[in-house]
Amino acid sequence: MKSSIIEVLQQYDNFAELKEFSEYGNGHINDTYLLDYEGIGKIILQKINKSIFKEPKKLMENIALVTSFLRDKIEKNGGDPDRETLNLIKTKDGQSFYEDSKGDIWRAYNFISDTICYEQVTNAKEFYESGFAFGNFQNLLADFPVNKLSEVIKNFHNTEDRFVTFKAQINEDPLGRVKDVKEEIDFFLNREEYTHIFNRALANNEISLKVTHNDTKLNNILFDKDTKKALCVIDLDTIMPGVAAFDFGDSIRFGANKGLEDEPDLSKVGLDIELFEAFTRGFLEACGKSLNKREIEILHMGAIVMTYECGIRFLGDYIAGDKYFKIARENHNLDRARTQIKLISDMEEHIEEMKKIVEKYI
Ligand code: ADP
Ligand code: MG
Ligand code: MG
Structure with missing residues (x-):
């Protein structure tokens, strides 16, 4: 040793x-x-x-x-x-x-002890449990004095700030990649409105800052080996002040996608509405009562905004020369940006359905 x-x-x-x-x-x-x-x-x-x-x-x-x-x-x-x-x-x-x-x-x-840690969502039951675990985490911490927490990674989910960075990356265009991804860039520029939703709601005191986990992967939950129920949320490095819809939305972004985050075949990518419902049900059963009316009204937008934010980070990094996200193949970050675009488009198509599901479980 x-x-x-x-x-x-x-x-x-x-x-x-x-x-x-x-x-x-x-x-x-x-x-x-x-x-x-x-x-x-x-x-x-x-x-x-x-x-x-x-x-x-x-x-x-x-x-x-x-x-x-x-x-x-x-x-x-x-x-x-x-x-x-x-x-x-x-x-x-x-x-x-x-x-x-x-x-x-x-x-x-x-x-x-006596727990199981799953690496990937394989069925709706696990994803429901995951929603319940992170909802319960929200609920237990609903009256935590959030101003006592430090922002461990500054502006982590400040989508407006991420958008400023994205535009700077487009302006710099160090490798001349911008000309080949105009369509993708326009997709995001045309939806700038998304970047303001949560900052605006916070500024107007319609929603409040809570403790968010910010790494809501399935393998950050320990499940009881016997009951197979979610027991404990772990990996607390990224707990920070944030809004409930960030944890909700990011979980949907990576957990309710029919395809992989870097799937080159976009026909395989899209919102799995069954998984969306499973997570939403678990999340709201656990923390629905600690969210106000507005927080519930814009919860589903968390999924779109988190996917948008990830999309501009992938595309921005592709333009900047793959400096942040590790790549294993050519155009890897571009593929990732395209899956996010596909997922956002799919969510936009299903937006009424998403809203109805949220309403069903409050
Ligand atoms: P990382 O930030 O590197 O993902 P984690 O805190 O998630 O680190 O820990 C890595 C793994 O170790 C977890 O996925 C889980 O399997 C296991 N683990 C971590 N903490 C505990 C704990 N208190 N009890 C049991 N297993 C744990
Ligand atoms: Mg972990
Ligand atoms: Mg971690």
């Missing part, structure tokens, strides 16, 4: 009892390890990815605040706070993280 890791392990209790140490899970962001202590049990240890998270201490402050709030809430509701939320394990010095001699930030969580 590397001495740097031993240095970290020694910050936590029971070092002498540590019997096993291994890499764990399929996360792509942080380094995750499972520690097993003789006669005591397991914990999860993670090193935070510094290249993505520039202010890991602020991120840890967010997580400490939210997990302790969740713990109290779950306890009050008669739930099991040891299994239904992550709990930070303190270092011997009583800190919620440890900064090692190289400046890396480490944290430890309770290991939640």
